[in-house]
Amino acid sequence: MRQPALSSSERRVLCLGGLAVVCLAAVPWFSSSYATTAMRDALILGIFALSYDLLWGRGMVLTLGHAVFFGVGAYGVAIATTQLQWSWLQGLILGMGAAMVIAGAVGYFLLYAGVRLHFFAVITMAILLITRQLATSWQSVTGGDVGILGIPGIHLSLLGWDADLSDERSSYLLALAALVLSTVLAWRLVRTRYGLVLAAIGMNEFRAKHCGFDTSWHLVLVFVISAGLAAFSGALYAGTAGVVAPDLFSILMSTEVILWVAVGGRGTLVGPLIAAIFFTRVQQEVSSYSTDLWPLMLGVLFLVCVLTLPQGIVGLFHRMRSSKGEAPVTKDAVAGAGGEP
Structure with missing residues (x-):
């Protein structure tokens, strides 16, 4: 985890990020209850986008079933707190452990077998469909189509320290x-030697x-971390929303996270966060008028992104900056460099 020295651009990004965190921290004191809750859900989905950016943006591993791990984490907390009477922290360990075991098993058998690109994506989509069917059919554990209701709010009790974090603020x-901590850890990870190796593999x-x-080992490792x-x-999400349902394993959710990373800019970390928060808020506002309109808008946005923004918004910003900073190439400059005009 040895870190190289910070560059001037990284310092500027850190300063802007710190200012953004301060502004976001003030939202509960200046917004309505609905706006605070909606923004909280958007921040949580920003972590989900960050996890996919590590996998697709850095390792170039495309999967159509990333919502499996989001749903497993949510159901892990729901089952642990409502049926096993465990704490939220124990449910977190259960959900994360189950997701990482699934990712490790799937990654080992597929990635070491040489399965890549669209073959890997199709198989992971099949796993997503199987998981959704399991969540729907196993009613005694998952609640079936209804899901699990009445999940208690987050209450942390550790080393004699108790904190009730169930209210909206x-x-x-x-x-x-959690978003800031996840972003910092992911950023530090990609700046290490392992991050450079992962970028080279991608x-x-x-x-x-x-x-x-050992490229297969590195890809399995980032798959497990991402999961x-x-x-x-x-x-x-489960601890704050209080309910989980099989819709968490939907293809739409796996498609949305691809859109967030593609629009924000693969491998940039910050871009997918911004895109996830923005599009989640747009979805919440659009769905308040029509629940059928958002999937259509999602498809149009994805097509526009693929055709016009192959590097995402952050990539477009970098190209604009580089084009402004580059001096025009003239015949005299080429001749002065020893080349033919």
């Missing part, structure tokens, strides 16, 4: 703190393998 601040796995790296982070966001 406390749960919002918890979601914000750019050209064949070359990285012939440089001596754990997605389950963490699902556990937060």
